[in-house]
Amino acid sequence: KNQVEQSPQSLIILEGKNCTLQCNYTVSPFSNLRWYKQDTGRGPVSLTIMTFSENTKSNGRYTATLDADTKQSSLHITASQLSDSASYICVVQNQAGTALIFGKGTTLSVSS
Amino acid sequence: EPEVTQTPSHQVTQMGQEVILRCVPISNHLYFYWYRQILGQKVEFLVSFYNNEISEKSEIFDDQFSVERPDGSNFTLKIRSTKLEDSAMYFCASRSQGAPNEKLFFGSGTQLSVL
Numbered sequence: 060k061n062q063v064e065q066s067p068q069s070l071i072i073l074e075g076k077n078c079t080l081q082c083n084y085t086v087s088p089f090s091n092l093r094w095y096k097q098d099t100g101r102g103p104v105s106l107t108i109m110t111f112s113e114n115t116k117s118n119g120r121y122t123a124t125l126d127a128d129t130k131q132s133s134l135h136i137t138a139s140q141l142s143d144s145a146s147y148i149c150v151v152q153n154q155a156g157t158a159l160i161f162g163k164g165t166t167l168s169v170s171s
Numbered sequence: 172e173p174e175v176t177q178t179p180s181h182q183v184t185q186m187g188q189e190v191i192l193r194c195v196p197i198s199n200h201l202y203f204y205w206y207r208q209i210l211g212q213k214v215e216f217l218v219s220f221y222n223n224e225i226s227e228k229s230e231i232f233d234d235q236f237s238v239e240r241p242d243g244s245n246f247t248l249k250i251r252s253t254k255l256e257d258s259a260m261y262f263c264a265s266r267s268q269g270a271p272n273e274k275l276f277f278g279s280g281t282q283l284s285v286l
Contacts, residue, residue, distance in 0.1 A: 091272040102175070102262050102277030103214065110272060148214070152272065158216035158227055159206075159275065 061086040063151050063162035071168045076139055080165045082132040082149030090157075093150040094123050094134045097164065103148055106134070139169045173197045175278035177263050183284045184253055192248045192281045194263030203246045204264040204275070205238065207231070214262065220246065253285045 063084045072078050084092070091110045095103035107116045107123040109132070115124050120137045136143055146164040153160065176195040184190050196203050205217040218228040220238055237249045246265075250257055260280040266273050 093275075100260075100280070100282075102264075102279050104277070105274045108272055108274060158219065158229065159214075160216075161214040163213045 061151075061153060061160050063149050063160055065147075065149050065162040065165050067165060068163070069166040069168070071170060072139055074139060074141055074169050074171050077135065077137050078139060078167065080134045080136075080147050080149075080167070082134070082162060084130050084132070084149070084151045084160075084162075086130075086151040086153045086160055088153055089127060089130075090152045090154050092123075092125055092132050093152070093159070094121070094132075095148040095150055097146045097148055099145070103150075106147075136167075139167075141169050141171060143167060144169045173276070175263055175265055175276050177261075177278035177281050179281060180279065181282045181284070183286065186255055186285055187252050190250050190253055190283065192250075192261050192263075192283070194246045194248075194278055195244050196246055196263065196265030197267075197276055198244070199267060200265035200276075201268045202226075202266045203238075203240070205248045206262045206264060206277075207259040208262065208280075209259045217248070217261075250283075253283075255285050258283055258285045 066081045093108045094106040097103045106121050109125045122135045125132045148164040149162040150159045178193045203220040208214045216229050218232045219226045235251045239247050262280045263278045264275045266275045
């Protein structure tokens with residue numbers, strides 16, 4: 060069954076600290092993996108998209124990695140800010156153009 | 172940055188009533204989607220739409236659901252006879268013509284509450 064699992068479920072960090080969120084997937088075949096940020100009551104916003112051949116991609120303070128052999132991805136957030144408080148969702152697409160498969164997300168809280 | 176616009180932001184309805192959720196995708200986009208998120212759960216795919224027809228749908232999207240692009244700008248989701256379990260946040264999304272792994276843009280959602 061195609062699944063996307065994320066850990067931890069929630070995380071609290073101090074402003075300015077770094078953190079890493081994990082994603083494991085069993086989706087096959089594999090087309091691409093995306094990380095989204097979702098603020099409470101808002102729609103998901105795309106952070107990164109990686110295909111099979113890419114193993115790292117950055118977007119400002121966000122850096123995503125992908126190991127397609129072990130089917131794992133991580134999202135690293137550097138120098139966190141209060142505005143980073145949100146749910147971070149790992150999403151996998153198994154064939155180009157087909158429906159996205161969402162993980163449950165990691166809820167990140169950044170405190171001052 | 173261009174946005175996907177959804178209206179209304181909140182909709183309350185009685186069980187058994189019909190509801191229409193409206194979306195205005197980004198103007199040059201050609202692929203349209205509806206997703207939903209039940210409170211506390213993951214986002215789930217409902218349907219994708221391209222060239223005036225459904226290209227893919229999930230098992231959630233049964234015959235109580237329909238989609239339409241009535242004009243050049245709007246994309247609607249209709250639920251014919253709402254059930255309590257239809258209560259969720261419904262997200263519209265769109266992407267441009269091009270590589271299928273291009274960015275998908277989501278609207279802010281319509282929170283549907285069925286009483």
